[in-house]
Amino acid sequence: MWHVKLHGDFMAYNPISLEDYIATLPAAEQAAIAKRTEELIAEEFTLQAIRKARKLTQKTLAKKLKVDQVAISQLERRSDMLISTLQNHLAAMGGKLQLVVEFPNRPAVALVGLGKRKSLITQGDWLSN
Numbered sequence: 001m002w003h004v005k006l007h008g009d010f011m012a013y014n015p016i017s018l019e020d021y022i023a024t025l026p027a028a029e030q031a032a033i034a035k036r037t038e039e040l041i042a043e044e045f046t047l048q049a050i051r052k053a054r055k056l057t058q059k060t061l062a063k064k065l066k067v068d069q070v071a072i073s074q075l076e077r078r079s080d081m082l083i084s085t086l087q088n089h090l091a092a093m094g095g096k097l098q099l100v101v102e103f104p105n106r107p108a109v110a111l112v113g114l115g116k117r118k119s120l121i122t123q124g125d126w127l128s129n
Contacts, residue, residue: 047089048076054093064092083114 022030045053051061051072058072065072065088075081075089087097099111 046076050090050095051076051093056093061089061092065089 022033025033051058058069058076062069062072075085083097083099090097099114100108101111102108
């Protein structure tokens with residue numbers, strides 16, 4: 001980030017850190033930035049981070065899922081798994097998995113009814129445009 005200072009008829013560009021720049025802002029703006037920063041950080045968590053935020057150990061979670069602690073450790077490191085596995089894991093931590101689908105030029109929609117044979121699309125030609 002560059003900080004611009006006027007000196008007579010010319011401008012001087014001095015580098016300034018983001019933290020230093022934010023420190024120059026009014027307190028209300030600083031608070032808004034801090035709040036939004038926390039929101040953005042909270043939007044992305046690993047399974048391990050969620051478990052720790054819920055104050056659960058791998059051993060405790062393993063007991064709830066009737067598996068051994070090693071299985072929890074392995075699951076937390078996986079990048080690919082069945083949706084039902086993820087649903088069960090999150091449910092054991094007191095959570096509920098929700099999947100949201102986003103398409104260009106369309107509002108986001110929640111994907112429901114996974115594993116059911118009933119048609120998921122009942123909104124007319126929503127997907128055809």
